[in-house]
């Protein structure tokens with residue numbers, strides 16, 4: 458029985474992605490101590506992405522808790538070091554209508570306020586912890602792919618403004634040509650604040666350095682390969698050592714090590730996201746395409762493209778990968794993304810590409826993020842399922858786990874009742890969970906069809 462859901466090439470913890478972010482990373486000040494021998498701490502954290510690092514930083518800095526992070530690769534090896542760098546509002550794929558009917562307007566509003574708070578948290582962490590993550594832009598654009606999509610975006614913006622108190626602007630096609638770009642796939646846009654873009658790996662490394670500086674112990678290249686419990690003590694084994702702890706925070710999101718704990722088995726739905734980056738585009742080329750923005754941008758098609766101009770004027774574009782995760786499939790995905798650039802911006806049709814890479818995001822049955830403690834063992838905390846939007850929300854979830862665990866939001870419930878209802882508790886198991894990749898395949902086909910029919 459394979460340990461992971463996707464092709465093994467996606468779980469090579471010893472190899473960094475050939476990403477633009479790795480090529481432009483900062484020199485790290487981390488101590489880089491692999492776990493060895495028997496160590497102990499109050500809180501062991503599995504996974505060194507934004508969730509685990511933010512939890513460690515806040516536990517050590519704000520609550521003086523003795524925390525250690527075990528990461529299988531280098532810090533930021535997972536999605537946190539290879540994402541698109543959109544620090545924006547999102548995190549759920551439930552429609553607003555479903556959120557209102559399941560949770561009510563007040564709880565939905567609370568959730569979106571937390572999302573905005575999460576963007577501000579990343580902003581403050583950059584300032585407070587002196588993290589140079591190359592901030593760009595001050596809002597996110599959602600661009601209508603067709604006139605019908607623009608009508609839907611206008612309706613949605615009105616609800617977001619009036620019912621959720623969000624800061625959303627509407628821009629006609631002509632207006633967006635002035636502040637955004639020209640394209641046959643541009644039929645107007647909405648803008649959402651607070652939002653900005655950053656260098657994701659520099660942010661992850663900065664979080665790790667801050668956590669270490671504030672007293673947390675960080676262990677890269679220390680994959681947890683077994684987890685057992687003796688009395689009230691958790692014992693996490695790696696190749697070279699053993700960590701004993703009273704409490705554990707389990708993270709992993711799209712790379713969740715499901716085999717380690719039965720409480721997380723069969724619940725995550727990892728999904729591939731892939732990115733391509735061009736060579737720097739000259740000012741003349743940008744002017745010819747009518748390109749004016751460095752704000753992070755998505756387009757409204759169902760198959761979902763996200764893109765931004767990087768600080769050295771390269772264009773980055775990302776989209777969804779296939780349901781297998783094999784290297785040959787990745788080549789096809791990258792080729793498709795490159796072709797899309799030519800379709801969306803004809804002036805860039807023949808531009809050369811310098812980087813391409815991929816990774817895993819995480820969906821769940823409930824289509825919303827999850828924060829909680831395992832109902833079977835309340836000394837195990839978790840947060841995952843950010844639905845492709847974890848730069849802000851994984852950072853926020855890590856902080857919220859730290860507060861909850863340190864007793865500042867204490868209760869004896871396995872659900873975080875002080876947080877919005879939308880993200881409380883564990884998602885259910887997928888029925889016939891071995892078919893999860895086939896469910897994805899069906900979903901991808903369905904959404905491609907909707908794009909084709911503009912439905």
Ligand SMILES: Cc1cc2nc3c(=O)[nH]c(=O)nc-3n(C[C@H](O)[C@H](O)[C@H](O)COP(=O)(O)OP(=O)(O)OC[C@H]3O[C@@H](n4cnc5c(N)ncnc54)[C@H](O)[C@@H]3O)c2cc1C
Nearest residue numbers: 504506507508529535536537540541543681816846847848
């Ligand atoms: C290509 C791509 C583009 C994306 N773009 C955006 C974007 O623009 N904006 C946005 O908000 N979100 C984006 N996301 C999603 C975002 O990156 C994630 O939601 C977020 O990084 C999740 O953080 P995390 O710490 O929970 O998980 P991760 O960063 O994935 O970290 C999990 C870590 O767990 C480690 N691990 C796994 N098993 C073990 C084990 N047994 N022992 C020890 N460690 C283990 C892994 O090595 C990994 O480093 C994107 C994701 C991808 C892949």
